[in-house]
Amino acid sequence: AAPPPPLHLLGGGAAEEAPHAPLKMDARRAGALDVLVKLVRVIGNLAISPEAATQLVASRLLAGTFLALLSEHSVDDSEELVLNVVSTISNLTFYEGAKDNHILLGRRVLVGCLSPLLLCGQEDAVAEAARCFGNLSRYADVRQEMAARRVDAALCILLDHSNSAVLYSAAGVLMNIAADEAHRDELSQHDNVGRVVDALAHALYGGEASLAVILLKALFNLCAADAAKSRRAVLTPAQAAVARDAIADYLST
Template sequence: MEQIIHFNTVPENISTNMSHLLVQLTVTLRNLADLSQSRPKFLATNAFMKLCSLLENYIYDKDICTNVSRILSKLSLYHDCCMALAECSGCYAIILSALNKHPDKQDLLVRMVFTLGNLTAKSDTARKQFHELEGSIKTVLCLLHTYCDLDKKSQSTMSSTKQKHEGRKQPTEVEDVLIKIVCLLANLSVHPKVGEDLAADQNCVLCLMQIIKYKQIDECEELVINTLAALSNLSYYQNESSVMSKMRKDISNLLLKYMLSNNMEGILEATRVYGNLSQYEDVQDFILEHNVYKFIVTLLDSGQQDVCFSACGVLINLATNRKKKMLLKKEGAVEKLVECLQDFGCSDWQLAGLVCKAFWNFVDSTKDVGLYLGFEETSKLLNLLSSFLDEQTALDCQWNVDIMDYQRECWEAEFKPVASLLLGKIQSHHSFLEPLPGPL
């Protein structure tokens, strides 16, 4: 098979008969790609380079391109195969050419974009290399716009013919393409330069907003979650050119329905967007006016570290304002933050550090911390901080041995500095004498 592929990557050897043979060959390779024992063979024979060459030379043959896309999409799920493909010279340019050549062939398109999504999921180098290809982002955004329009039209058709099914779980073909495109955009936006460019692209932001406006999370969960994740990443980039920043009130309004949903993953992603956008005072006001802050405080009871982490991000921003932090206190935020620190402090020093930052904003301008936070909660907080700041106590926590060095670094960099400042602040602005009750 390797010899046939090599023979047919030479332009003068290309013929109709050989094309038919290659279709059969790539079908066989596609089936082999499903077998775990075959993956080492793909790696050992440098098959990824040959498949890229085959794709490049037969870019006009839809069947061969589709079969190659199926092989690559299957194998790119595995780290070693994904890395081998990423190392192939020109693989991004070849895949991009296939996307541009066959934008209407959905089965090919969805697999090629899926492969790109896997390549860019964990590699900043991959994000950079793809972004630097001329026309790469333009192609992806054109596909996003095209399939958003197709999806909207199909929704209108379904509504007019009453074909819509409540609680539909399986995405349509158009939705499946959108899922992969949005996932790719979310992955690409992790790279600062790419993220800034996408956040400043009106077409990109409006398409993502359209998805979360018209889609229901219980009908197309994966698409909505991916879109919220993309918006979360893009909302991180806040500069004068950011469309995300300019549209922040509209986006905040669109997120409301997801905060009211029963889908915790959707709530988490929506909270992350609020966490970034709540740096703006008008978004903070929106969060208060629409009682979003009550949901945020409740999330501290979720028992999930990532959810608590995102909730703390919003609370840190809200607690910079005296009126807003009084509302948070009334809602029970102080007690829940103490519980969060107590429950997760030893296992997640990044979260513990974030809790301390929230408390710092709570007590920043007060002269009597105990009176402000409550004497019982202040006492608990003092004990926790004193305990966690003791290096021996921190090191005695039941850390995962495999990531002990990482956890130590987090304790020293993420928790210790802010916790030390907070402890000093509380000790210098706290009376241990509780006030007597007033006369009866």
């Protein structure tokens, strides 16, 4: 449908208002967004199948469309669309072995699109973004881009989150970053190690074994000694005691 015609000023007076034009525009936009959400949701469901996903990730058009949607829409104005796009991208970035995965070819651009979501006020968006970073952080160039954008610091802050899905995904990404010697030292600075230890203790005392395993792996990677270098102790005596006591308490139950 054509947009409403412009209003004309007649004889210096005020133009007559077309009262329904803005509502019609809003309705058209809402309808278009609804169609987009449904299409993205279908693609996300198809991406669960490895056979279908192989075809989807080979599409440059699809990859470019998803990047454009994330660049042009925010959680504030198009929450459902953004959530479904990020969730679908998470599904598609899972297939790292697929030939010509154009979603993964744009992975560094994705870092810029996803990083603002980590500290937004929408819990589902935070969880989906963290889950997507779990796949993307397997790549060295992504970890470099994440470090440049301080995504690692944001992930450490998320270790205080009350949502278990956010915690689990954030811990997994930190485990990947800590395994990278190029970023391990930076990640072990500030209060980051303390946050990992506190999250580990909380998970162990709360009986969340699967989360505790991921956090233990992240902590192990942070503490991994580099034989070629003389490295400072990552854990303070107090932090080591907290981790040791929590592990001992869990094993004794």
